Amino acid sequence: MEKAKFFISTFIEKNCSTKRIISIILVLFVFTFHIYLLEKYNSLIVTPILSTFDDSVVTSTALIISGICTILFFIYWFRKKVLIDFSTFIFSLVFFVIYCFFRFFTEEYTFAPIETSIKYSDYLLLVSTGIISLKMRELFLHVPHPIYLENSFLIDQPIQHSNSDLLGRKRFAEKLSESIQSKSVQENIGSLAIGILGSWGSGKTSFVNMVLQDLLQKDRLVIRFNPWLNSSPEQIINDFFNLLTSELSKYDSTISLQINNYAKTILESNSSKILSNLFSLSENLSKKNLYERVNANLNNIKKQVVVFIDDLDRLDKKEIIEVLRIVRNTGNFSNITYIVAYDKKYVQEAIKVYNTHNHSYFLEKIFQFEFELPVYEFRETRQFLQLNLYKKLDPKFHSQIDFILNKKNKAYELTSKIILTHRDAIRFINSFCFEFNEIMNDVYLYDFYLIHLLKLKYNFFSQDLIEKWNIFFITDYQDRKRSYLRLRKTSEKNIQDNNYEYMMFWGFNDSKAQKSSLPDPFIIFDYLTENQTHNNISKYEVIIIQELIQELLDLQKEVPDSKNENYKMLAYPKNFYKYFSLQLLYNEIPSYEFDNVRIGKFDIYQQKLEEWINENILSLVDKIFSVKDFNSKNEFENHIKALFKLGSYLMEDNKTNLFDFAYLSSNFKQNHKNEIYNTGGI
Numbered sequence: 001m002e003k004a005k006f007f008i009s010t011f012i013e014k015n016c017s018t019k020r021i022i023s024i025i026l027v028l029f030v031f032t033f034h035i036y037l038l039e040k041y042n043s044l045i046v047t048p049i050l051s052t053f054d055d056s057v058v059t060s061t062a063l064i065i066s067g068i069c070t071i072l073f074f075i076y077w078f079r080k081k082v083l084i085d086f087s088t089f090i091f092s093l094v095f096f097v098i099y100c101f102f103r104f105f106t107e108e109y110t111f112a113p114i115e116t117s118i119k120y121s122d123y124l125l126l127v128s129t130g131i132i133s134l135k136m137r138e139l140f141l142h143v144p145h146p147i148y149l150e151n152s153f154l155i156d157q158p159i160q161h162s163n164s165d166l167l168g169r170k171r172f173a174e175k176l177s178e179s180i181q182s183k184s185v186q187e188n189i190g191s192l193a194i195g196i197l198g199s200w201g202s203g204k205t206s207f208v209n210m211v212l213q214d215l216l217q218k219d220r221l222v223i224r225f226n227p228w229l230n231s232s233p234e235q236i237i238n239d240f241f242n243l244l245t246s247e248l249s250k251y252d253s254t255i256s257l258q259i260n261n262y263a264k265t266i267l268e269s270n271s272s273k274i275l276s277n278l279f280s281l282s283e284n285l286s287k288k289n290l291y292e293r294v295n296a297n298l299n300n301i302k303k304q305v306v307v308f309i310d311d312l313d314r315l316d317k318k319e320i321i322e323v324l325r326i327v328r329n330t331g332n333f334s335n336i337t338y339i340v341a342y343d344k345k346y347v348q349e350a351i352k353v354y355n356t357h358n359h360s361y362f363l364e365k366i367f368q369f370e371f372e373l374p375v376y377e378f379r380e381t382r383q384f385l386q387l388n389l390y391k392k393l394d395p396k397f398h399s400q401i402d403f404i405l406n407k408k409n410k411a412y413e414l415t416s417k418i419i420l421t422h423r424d425a426i427r428f429i430n431s432f433c434f435e436f437n438e439i440m441n442d443v444y445l446y447d448f449y450l451i452h453l454l455k456l457k458y459n460f461f462s463q464d465l466i467e468k469w470n471i472f473f474i475t476d477y478q479d480r481k482r483s484y485l486r487l488r489k490t491s492e493k494n495i496q497d498n499n500y501e502y503m504m505f506w507g508f509n510d511s512k513a514q515k516s517s518l519p520d521p522f523i524i525f526d527y528l529t530e531n532q533t534h535n536n537i538s539k540y541e542v543i544i545i546q547e548l549i550q551e552l553l554d555l556q557k558e559v560p561d562s563k564n565e566n567y568k569m570l571a572y573p574k575n576f577y578k579y580f581s582l583q584l585l586y587n588e589i590p591s592y593e594f595d596n597v598r599i600g601k602f603d604i605y606q607q608k609l610e611e612w613i614n615e616n617i618l619s620l621v622d623k624i625f626s627v628k629d630f631n632s633k634n635e636f637e638n639h640i641k642a643l644f645k646l647g648s649y650l651m652e653d654n655k656t657n658l659f660d661f662a663y664l665s666s667n668f669k670q671n672h673k674n675e676i677y678n679t680g681g682i
Contacts, residue, residue: 024090027094030094053112054112063120067123067126073130078133078134082134083134084131092128095124096129103119154388154426156423160209162210165206165210166380168374168376169206169210169376170210172371173210173211176371181216190334191336191338192338193327193328193337193340193367194340194369194370194371195340195344195367195369195371196208196339196371197371197373198341198372198373199421200343200423202420202421208339212339219303220304220305221251223247224308224310225307225309226309227239227315227319233316234267236323237322241331244307244331255297262290266330305333305335307337308339309338309339310341312340312343313347320347323340324366328366344370348360348363381422385405385419386405392429394440397440399560400559400562403446403560404446414450414453414551418453418456418544431455431456435452435582436448438583439578439582441592442590442592444559444566444568444575446557447552447569450552451579461535461545466580472524473488475573482567483573484553485570485571485572485573487524489523490520490526493523552570563628567625589612589619589623598635598639600638602638605638613646621646627639
């Protein structure tokens with residue numbers, strides 16, 4: 001039974017639109033009263049107009065040209081697969097049937113001919129036939145649907161039902177809904193205004209949806225007014241009263257005129273004195289009388305009207321003031337409850353522009369109750385992040401995601417400080433997964449994650465990193481083996497990395513000699529502090545960015561299941577731009593290709609080695625020397641053979657400075673006792 005009801009309701013919803021119902025009613029009307037309509041048609045059109053028609057060469061030529069153009073026009077529409085409105089199709093079909101009946105099966109009318117078999121009125125038959133053909137093609141020709149892939153973006157939409165509540169706010173919504181439905185003991189006290197406070201993206205709309213869900217709709221009228229959709233501040237009040245009129249006229253037909261008259265007097269007032277006139281309604285007797293009439297009618301309707309105003313913190317300052325005028329003054333009617341969602345700090349800044357005196361307390365005069373959304377545990381956000389990153393990333397990265405979102409790690413702490421709302425989490429997942437999947441085999445996931453935290457909240461600084469990297473960082477060396485980036489100190493601001501191109505690949509410099517034993521601030525942190533006001537960030541946020549940058553440059557961090565991948569860290573100079581350009585450097589060897597070849601047959605590996613040596617020797621050196629762990633005897637043997645081949649080439653080419661003989665020796669010493677070699681040795 002339930003399935004049958006669902007099917008019927010779905011069918012009605014899809015096929016019984018207002019236009020279709022009107023079209024069908026008109027058709028039934030034509031067939032029911034066809035005799036009467038036929039008499040009127042004859043007396044009003046046929047006798048005085050059509051019977052006087054006289055054919056000529058000019059009209060015949062014009063009709064033939066029109067017919068040819070019409071045919072070409074319909075052919076063009078047919079090829080473009082133009083869709084025909086259902087009402088147009090019904091009227092064309094009815095006309096086609098009626099015309100064919102009188103044209104071919106009766107002799108009631110005389111149709112003026114162009115030739116023996118073609119009549120002037122057949123042009124109308126041509127038009128109706130074209131319309132019907134287009135609709136038939138649409139109905140019977142299979143139109144393929146687009147093929148959708150599974151890797152879709154997450155969409156930031158407010159929840160509609162408390163069953164979807166992930167933030168534990170359901171019980172607060174239920175309690176607020178009960179309070180709204182409680183009748184005040186005082187009479188004629190005007191409207192009740194409730195403010196739902198929360199920062200941008202904190203879930204204000206979702207919370208209000210849960211509140212409205214629990215309202216008993218039978219004796220209440222819920223109106224959603226979105227001022228953000230209006231074209232101008234001046235239009236907001238007009239649109240509000242139009243919406244109010246259209247909803248209330250269902251219960252009282254006389255209230256429309258009264259509200260329109262009242263709204264007209266409001267709109268005629270001097271809009272340049274917005275806040276100064278905010279509480280001056282009672283001073284105007286005419287307005288007061290109109291107000292009292294509207295108020296009396298609203299009381300007679302005996303329905304509580306709940307008006308939800310959303311997106312207040314998307315408006316400009318003047319638009320915000322217009323909405324506040326509605327809530328506090330122009331729309332302050334009995335039996336109306338306003339629920340307004342906004343960021344209080346943003347709204348107070350708007351009020352400050354028009355009234356600097358006590359602007360921080362001004363909202364207390366407008367809203368009788370303000371409810372600040374309760375802060376939810378980061379645990380909820382962590383679970384949401386983890387679940388969706390699991391879905392969108394290759395399973396081989398799942399253990400690294402677990403590591404990042406573990407409470408013991410710095411990345412978790414930074415995530416909790418930067419991703420503050422559900423909206424932040426959705427935006428982060430979309431951008432991170434989209435970009436990471438493009439270059440996942442050639443970047444260090446942990447560092448890429450941190451970079452995207454920076455991009456999410458402090459995109460201005462991620463751009464500064466790219467443009468000023470040689471100011472913020474200096475090239476140093478690690479155990480005389482590999483160059484890396486570290487933060488440049490103030491005392492080092494004039495040091496130039498003249499040998500940077502060499503340092504990028506296994507070189508070193510003398511920057512350590514420049515270090516001072518005295519406290520020496522980093523340039524990057526001085527830069528952040530100096531531009532704090534310009535970039536609109538707090539001191540707390542400056543500290544967050546500092547912590548994130550320091551974590552990015554930490555070479556000691558160990559992430560599980562990332563062995564042989566440390567060389568991909570952002571701290572190594574040659575990798576820096578890769579994290580922002582999302583592609584490999586010119587002629588760089590893809591990590592995925594290198595890893596696949598080195599664990600297979602050595603003949604194939606050797607061929608690729610020769611190819612890579614000729615194309616990019618520096619990238620090959622970096623790749624080979626980054627390998628430290630092995631999963632099989634064959635993999636280790638291939639690696640040693642590759643080292644000898646590379647060393648032989650470098651010796652011949654006098655590039656021994658690029659070859660690490662200590663690394664070769666350590667590979668023998670470090671792995672000869674490993675269990676994978678106990679079955680025969682090397």
